[in-house]
Amino acid sequence: MKQAIWTFLLFWSISLTTGGDVTVTCVLTSDCVLPCTSPYYDIIHWYKDGKSSSVHTFYDKADHLEYQDADFKGQTSLFNNQISQGNTSLLLRAIRFQDEGRYKCYTATSSVNKEQFVWLKVKVPVKWVDIKMTSEGISCSTKDVFPNPKISWYRDGSSENTFTVNTQGDKESLFSLSSVLSQSVKENTTYSCAISLGDESQNYIASLRKENVEIYPGQDAAIHCPVSQENPGINITLTFGESSITLNYSQRSQPHTFRGKTFHLAHDGTITIHNLESDKDSGTYICESLTTKSRGVVHTLLKINSANHHVGVGVGVGVGIAVIVIIVVIGIIAAIIYLIRRNKGQGVM
Numbered sequence: 001m002k003q004a005i006w007t008f009l010l011f012w013s014i015s016l017t018t019g020g021d022v023t024v025t026c027v028l029t030s031d032c033v034l035p036c037t038s039p040y041y042d043i044i045h046w047y048k049d050g051k052s053s054s055v056h057t058f059y060d061k062a063d064h065l066e067y068q069d070a071d072f073k074g075q076t077s078l079f080n081n082q083i084s085q086g087n088t089s090l091l092l093r094a095i096r097f098q099d100e101g102r103y104k105c106y107t108a109t110s111s112v113n114k115e116q117f118v119w120l121k122v123k124v125p126v127k128w129v130d131i132k133m134t135s136e137g138i139s140c141s142t143k144d145v146f147p148n149p150k151i152s153w154y155r156d157g158s159s160e161n162t163f164t165v166n167t168q169g170d171k172e173s174l175f176s177l178s179s180v181l182s183q184s185v186k187e188n189t190t191y192s193c194a195i196s197l198g199d200e201s202q203n204y205i206a207s208l209r210k211e212n213v214e215i216y217p218g219q220d221a222a223i224h225c226p227v228s229q230e231n232p233g234i235n236i237t238l239t240f241g242e243s244s245i246t247l248n249y250s251q252r253s254q255p256h257t258f259r260g261k262t263f264h265l266a267h268d269g270t271i272t273i274h275n276l277e278s279d280k281d282s283g284t285y286i287c288e289s290l291t292t293k294s295r296g297v298v299h300t301l302l303k304i305n306s307a308n309h310h311v312g313v314g315v316g317v318g319v320g321i322a323v324i325v326i327i328v329v330i331g332i333i334a335a336i337i338y339l340i341r342r343n344k345g346q347g348v349m
């Protein structure tokens with residue numbers, strides 16, 4: 001009895017609490033480590049706010065799961081081979097929504113103890129953003145994310161605010177978002193939407209751009225793919241009608257063939273296609289680059305003018321204009337010479 005009081009007093013007087021709580025963000029259904037280190041690791045109790053039983057208990061060099069809250073059964077473990085180095089972190093497997101909350105890492109020896117707190121937040125990151133042109137403007141949408149998504153829009157990098165947002169979902173379920181930037185899509189302009197979750201600053205960015213390219217048969221066509229220097233696409237997909245090819249940006253030096261034509265992918269994302277024919281190869285080429293944090297799409301409308309017609313008309317008109325100009329110039333010079341001569345003749349007389 002006396003010893004118990006002493007122990008209590010000691011614990012009470014030498015109890016150490018760290019200043020700030022740590023926050024860890026764990027991905028739903030993934031495993032997650034709640035970090036904790038302590039020089040006092042003979043006794044380790046992990047608790048969660050709102051639960052009277054422990055999340056995980058360890059003493060006498062072994063786990064004591066008879067004290068564990070039933071809700072955490074089979075979900076927890078310590079890094080037993082690292083405890084003697086002061087690693088008292090908790091591994092929580094297959095994170096669920098209800099795991100969100102504040103955890104206490106209580107560590108002790110027979111004379112000293114330490115309490116540290118870890119906030120666990122659950123997230124489901126943005127894996128994909130659908131960006132497309134619609135009759136109302138440009139739309140971005142995503143689904144199955146957590147927590148609440150927020151969106152910002154940019155036009156050539158400048159912030160835009162003429163957009164609508166519709167968010168669905170709540171705490172304890174997944175969110176979806178759809179948004180429309182009500183502007184007509186202009187050529188050579190990059191429209192992008194950035195989606196972030198909760199109060200995170202980390203974004204998923206999707207961008208869309210429309211370009212027009214006009215060439216003559218036999219010329220090379222340059223199709224732009226949205227590759228940024230700091231975030232080059234992992235995968236680049238070129239699509240034309242039903243055909244598509246996916247390239248690995250880091251292996252771009254290899255030669256590629258698309259619809260029977262060879263092409264090159266340059267460092268800046270430009271795809272150069274050779275030997276195009278007007279009837280078969282005119283149309284919309286879509287190039288898309290994908291990383292884990294971004295998706296960029298460029299629609300290129302390629303127009304291949306049938307050569308002879310245009311070149312013929314061009315040359316014809318050019319020659320015609322040149323002949324008329326020469327005739328007019330000769331006529332003017334002849335008239336000036338005639339007038340000068342006539343004036344001179346009158347002067348002599």
Ligand SMILES: *[C@@H]1O[C@H](CO)[C@@H](O)[C@H](O)[C@H]1NC(C)=O
Pocket residue numbers: 033035036037079082087089
């Ligand atoms: C504890 O060990 C685990 C497993 O090796 C590691 O993931 C974790 O980062 C370590 N924690 C600390 C605080 O050292």
Ligand SMILES: *[C@@H]1O[C@H](CO)[C@@H](O)[C@H](O)[C@H]1NC(C)=O
Pocket residue numbers: 187188212
């Ligand atoms: C878009 O860019 C291309 C290539 O730089 C250029 O030829 C074209 O005239 C531009 N179009 C507009 C509408 O500015």
Ligand SMILES: *[C@@H]1O[C@H](CO)[C@@H](O)[C@H](O)[C@H]1NC(C)=O
Pocket residue numbers: 248249250251
């Ligand atoms: C792309 O190339 C990189 C580097 O060569 C390689 O590590 C990666 O696995 C490749 N990815 C695919 C999808 O082929």
Ligand SMILES: *[C@@H]1O[C@H](CO)[C@@H](O)[C@H](O)[C@H]1NC(C)=O
Pocket residue numbers: 234235246290291292
């Ligand atoms: C890139 O392509 C490979 C193979 O098609 C695929 O396994 C991988 O998930 C892709 N990477 C991204 C970031 O989409």
